Amino acid sequence: MTAELSPTSYALLGLLAFDASTSESGLTGYELKQRADRTLRFYWVSPAMSQIYTELDRLDGRGLVVSTDVSEGKRPSRHFSITPEGLACLRAWLTDPDESLFPTLKHPVALRLLMGALASPEDVDRMLSQYLERLAERKAELEAVREMLADRREVRFPARVADWGLSYYESERDIVERLREQIAAEPPDAT
Amino acid sequence: MTAELSPTSYALLGLLAFDASTSESGLTGYELKQRADRTLRFYWVSPAMSQIYTELDRLDGRGLVVSTDVSEGKRPSRHFSITPEGLACLRAWLTDPDESLFPTLKHPVALRLLMGALASPEDVDRMLSQYLERLAERKAELEAVREMLADRREVRFPARVADWGLSYYESERDIVERLREQIAAEPPDAT
DNA sequence: TGTAGCATGTAAGCCGTTACATGATTGA
DNA sequence: TCAATCATGTAACGGCTTACATGCTACA
Known part of the structure; x- marks a missing residue:
């Protein structure tokens, strides 16, 4: 649980948490990139695809997300969902007073x-x-x-x-x- | 002249350019850090000392700054000044329309x-x-x-x-x- | 006398990007 | 049929930070 993730990891976890509350399918790395481009980009960054996959592997390794391979008829893809541990981890980060850092502006x-x-x-x-x-x-x-x-x-x-x-x-x-x-x-x- | 420097390099060059217009002594890496903490920090970043020295070595290698060793009586230190080439390079960057990028906010x-x-x-x-x-x-x-x-x-x-x-x-x-x-x-x- | 500030660097490592590489599917 | 989009990854590298390491000097 004391996972020491980067904010970008948490941001992706947040997108998955949001997805979990509205659907059950999970998201592919590709879809996460699209959502990041839509929202995250304005307040954080829009990570490159390659980083999203790296980040997802890391989260997977820690049990904060699960991936299910989908390849029936379609082209193969991995759908990621947040786990209960992932949600707990995200909540802990959200409410941690120490984490409330000042914005960084590169102008x-x-x-x-x-x-x-x-x-x-x-x-x-x-x-x-x-x-x-x-x-x-x-x-x-x-x-x-x-x-x-x-x-x-x-x-x-x-x-x-x-x-x-x-x-x-x-x-x-x-x-x-x-x-x-x-x-x-x-x-x-x-x- | 087409040096392809990072914005942080240009920022340091800018501090040296400003120093050159008011005095002639040059600045040490340590002094540059202090000035960066005073001004640059709000609109860009405040680079770590180690990065400042690295950046200065790079600028030195390209002839955009010159360093003079000062060690008379005092403890040894390197004073950096911007060269005419450095100033030209900085001006070129300043007025390059392609370089006008959008701010990055990490909030x-x-x-x-x-x-x-x-x-x-x-x-x-x-x-x-x-x-x-x-x-x-x-x-x-x-x-x-x-x-x-x-x-x-x-x-x-x-x-x-x-x-x-x-x-x-x-x-x-x-x-x-x-x-x-x-x-x-x-x-x-x-x- | 000792500590805060001056002054310079090296090494390891993370975060993130670009470039490279591959291939399936959809629709014009 | 061909281009755009979907989809997943690896490799190389740059920028920046933290931690580590060293030593002098002014001053309280």
Whole structure:
């Protein structure tokens, strides 16, 4: 039970836990990747396929998931389901106060803006406007996800987290728009 | 010049570029770590000492920085300065439109809230309030950094990025506070 | 006198990515 | 029939962390 898994492992375990509460079939590695791309990606990462399989093997080895081979008529595939031990392990992690770590932000735009004095005002402005475009794209993607979550009670937590993400994108947009105006208003560098 | 460095390398190069514009002495690996802890940490990462030395060796090998050994009377140390090639390389990276990538957010609190249905409402609330505390601490740290940046023109970009960070922390606080209220208002799970 | 801070590194190992490799099934 | 999608893996490698190892210097 004291498994010391990576957050990504727990994230996958969470997807399987959610699946278990709605169906009984289990998920393939491929399906897990798709779900991760839909939700996890916005708040964590979207692991590569190869990592998902590695992670699943690890979870399997610890008895936190079980895999059943399906090959009747169809092409062979492994369907994974969470075990009672896996669920217990996930719950323990969820409620462990020590695990509540601070978010890690890797913000290439902020990093580069930090050195804005080395670039021309035009380059800086282009960078920010490009970021705003991508931000809008990302937001549209998350909005589509949010709509799929409708108002079903089983998904009220995912829906809230999606709302969180949307608010974050809006705030980021407002901040960057203000920043652009400030930079445009400022007298150019005296070099 | 087409060096294919990691963003962390560029970040260190940026710190050295900034140092070069204000003094001439160069910085030790140790000093770079301190500066990274002060600023970079909020928007990128704070690399471990060992990584800083590794990164510096790499930059040195490519001629993007030069190191001078200082050992007169004092304990021996290596002082690093950015070279003209290093500065050109940094500028090229800064203005390269392809490099403008989207931020990566690893948000353990959002990740866990996604599975909030598996925990008790009390555990969820505790997690969020703990997050708010840490958020306030982090914000206070960044405020201290912001004050050090005063209104000097040489640091106007770092100051703006610090303001960005502060706005982000405020927005995050508002969102999480609203979230807590919503969860508290909601009827408990019917399990 | 001793401890905190300055200063530099090596080694092991994890997490995660990209590239590579394979092959079945569905549908246009 | 051919391309897209489903499906599963291995190998190599990069980035970053932790742990380990060393030793000087300022100052209380």
